[in-house]
Amino acid sequence: MEIIIQPTPAAATDVAARIIARLLREKPDAVLGLATGSTPLRLYQVLVDMNLDWSGVTTFNLDEYIGLPREHSQSYHSFMWENLFRHVNIKRENVHIPDGNAADIPAFCAAYEAAIHAAGGIDLQVLGIGTDGHIGFNEPTSSLASRTRIKTLAPRTRKDNARFFGSEEAVPHHVITMGIGTIMEARLNLLLGFGSSKASAIAEAVEGPITSLNPASILQMHPVVKVCLDEPAASLLQRADYYRWVYANKPAWQTF
Numbered sequence: 001m002e003i004i005i006q007p008t009p010a011a012a013t014d015v016a017a018r019i020i021a022r023l024l025r026e027k028p029d030a031v032l033g034l035a036t037g038s039t040p041l042r043l044y045q046v047l048v049d050m051n052l053d054w055s056g057v058t059t060f061n062l063d064e065y066i067g068l069p070r071e072h073s074q075s076y077h078s079f080m081w082e083n084l085f086r087h088v089n090i091k092r093e094n095v096h097i098p099d100g101n102a103a104d105i106p107a108f109c110a111a112y113e114a115a116i117h118a119a120g121g122i123d124l125q126v127l128g129i130g131t132d133g134h135i136g137f138n139e140p141t142s143s144l145a146s147r148t149r150i151k152t153l154a155p156r157t158r159k160d161n162a163r164f165f166g167s168e169e170a171v172p173h174h175v176i177t178m179g180i181g182t183i184m185e186a187r188l189n190l191l192l193g194f195g196s197s198k199a200s201a202i203a204e205a206v207e208g209p210i211t212s213l214n215p216a217s218i219l220q221m222h223p224v225v226k227v228c229l230d231e232p233a234a235s236l237l238q239r240a241d242y243y244r245w246v247y248a249n250k251p252a253w254q255t256f
């Protein structure tokens with residue numbers, strides 16, 4: 001894992017945006033895995049401002065609530081179109097977001113996995129992290145080999161996301177999420193974490209044992225993971241000084 005600690009969320013976001021921009025310039029037909037939530041909001045703004053060419057890019061989103069109409073302001077369809085897709089030249093047919101209203105959810109999930117495979121796999125997966133260590137909506141005790149499927153949200157996640165819905169009761173109970181096995185097949189995982197509320201989940205994921213109790217900890221087994229943090233999110237890392245030293249001493253050709 002490469003741990004990149006920056007003074008502010010804006011600075012950490014800029015590093016992440018440069019990593020994505022480089023990929024899109026080097027591989028115009030790249031396949032991106034995308035995340036929602038408050039963490040990547042600024043990333044999408046920065047990417048829009050970079051005026052990149054998205055005409056050959058294919059995207060797969062991590063997750064979606066089950067049962068929310070697509071047009072609902074809190075659906076991840078709305079989130080992605082509002083915050084990224086409508087501002088760039090991506091082709092509508094190249095955008096994939098799980099369908100939370102699919103009549104046959106297992107069949108939909110199998111087809112989603114097949115579509116990722118048919119697109120050549122995900123080159124770069126953007127991840128946030130839940131306060132309980134979830135990635136996508138893979139809650140603690142998710143199988144570390146799981147594939148795209150239905151999940152029931154943990155009470156803590158429904159509480160965390162109540163701010164978007166006005167009340168906890170309004171947060172759906174069920175979601176479709178890419179599995180941890182799916183995420184582990186991405187060629188690069190780029191995780192962003194900001195704020196002190198993420199500090200313990202980040203410390204467990206990066207420096208703790210690999211355990212399904214913190215699903216993000218499985219990323220220790222992935223060959224190419226970059227973790228972009230602000231100082232508060234990095235505050236519980238025991239080796240923070242080492243990560244800073246490594247980043248400051250990268251060979252020039254490896255910098256972003």
Ligand code: GLP
Nearest residue numbers: 035036037038039128129130136
């Ligand atoms: C959400 C999403 C995750 C996201 C996480 C953190 O529920 N399903 O993909 O990373 O929880 O959200 P936020 O960035 O708003 O803190």
